[in-house]
Amino acid sequence: MPKPFLVLMLWLSIELTGCQTAVLVKVDDADLMQPKSPTNMQITLLSKAKDVRTQAVDQVGRHTISLLMIPGPTVTTEREHLDEAIANSVKSALKKSGYSVSEVDKIDQSKSPVLVVQIDDLRNYLFSWIYPLGIVWGKMELSLHLMSPDGKELWKANAEGHGGFMASLLYMSGFETRVQSDLRANLDQIIEMVTSEEFKNALKKA
Numbered sequence: 001m002p003k004p005f006l007v008l009m010l011w012l013s014i015e016l017t018g019c020q021t022a023v024l025v026k027v028d029d030a031d032l033m034q035p036k037s038p039t040n041m042q043i044t045l046l047s048k049a050k051d052v053r054t055q056a057v058d059q060v061g062r063h064t065i066s067l068l069m070i071p072g073p074t075v076t077t078e079r080e081h082l083d084e085a086i087a088n089s090v091k092s093a094l095k096k097s098g099y100s101v102s103e104v105d106k107i108d109q110s111k112s113p114v115l116v117v118q119i120d121d122l123r124n125y126l127f128s129w130i131y132p133l134g135i136v137w138g139k140m141e142l143s144l145h146l147m148s149p150d151g152k153e154l155w156k157a158n159a160e161g162h163g164g165f166m167a168s169l170l171y172m173s174g175f176e177t178r179v180q181s182d183l184r185a186n187l188d189q190i191i192e193m194v195t196s197e198e199f200k201n202a203l204k205k206a
Contacts, residue, residue: 019063019126022078023176025085025183029092033188035195038098041203043194044110045094047103049086049117049142058082061124061138061175075124075175082119086142086183090117093187097195107147113154113206116145121161124178126168136174139163140182144193146202155202159189 051057060082061075077085094101094115104110124138141161146154162185168174193199 019073020075020175021073022076023060023179024078025060025080025082025089025179027089027092027180027184027187029096031184032093032096033191035097035191037195038096039195039200040098041200042100042102042112043094043203044102044104044112044114045087045091046107046114046116046147047087047105048081048083049090049119050145051083051119053119053122055123060122060179061126061136063126063128065128072128082122086119087117089183089187090115090142090144090190093190094194097191099194107151108149110149112149113203114147114149116147118143118145120158122179122182124175126174134168134174136166136168136178137164138166138175138178138182140179140186142186142190144190146199146206148206154206155199157193157199159186159193161189162186 056074058076058081059074060077063072064070065072080088091101104114107114120143121139121141124136126134126136128134139161140163141159143156143158145156148154162182166174166178
């Protein structure tokens with residue numbers, strides 16, 4: 001068997017057996033920013049985020065193989081589905097902002113406006129051609145949509161999002177740190193959004 005082929009097979013074996021394939025999509029409440037002007041209002045949240053990406057439903061990342069970035073194993077959420085994990089994280093941000101939060105599974109189940117979280121972008125890629133080091137690149141962008149019970153959009157705003165590069169040692173870390181860093185940044189932005197006078201006024205008028 002040719003030596004280059006043996007080297008390739010050994011490298012693929014390390015890559016596929018040592019790679020991280022599930023991460024926890026969650027941020028501790030204590031790590032979120034303290035709002036400047038916490039509110040004392042009630043709000044209804046859709047229990048699952050709306051995922052408008054082209055990626056697979058629970059996919060948050062993907063390993064790549066070789067300089068050609070051949071797609072490798074996918075990285076998915078751990079414990080919860082992605083739409084549930086994102087909605088639960090936003091629920092924590094709302095509570096941190098001073099809201100009393102109730103949830104519905106469908107918009108038309110509510111008699112009051114419903115806040116919908118939308119996953120506009122969430123992707124991470126591990127560039128793994130410098131073993132034992134790797135570089136994880138990723139980004140996350142969320143948006144909020146205040147909907148009437150009959151499905152009309154009353155207010156919307158996009159978070160600025162967050163992304164960047166991060167080192168990953170032996171492929172056993174990096175994805176979770178990358179995802180949680182981006183999630184924390186988006187949640188802090190959401191706290192600023194939902195405590196703004198613009199949003200509170202839109203909620204009162206709805």
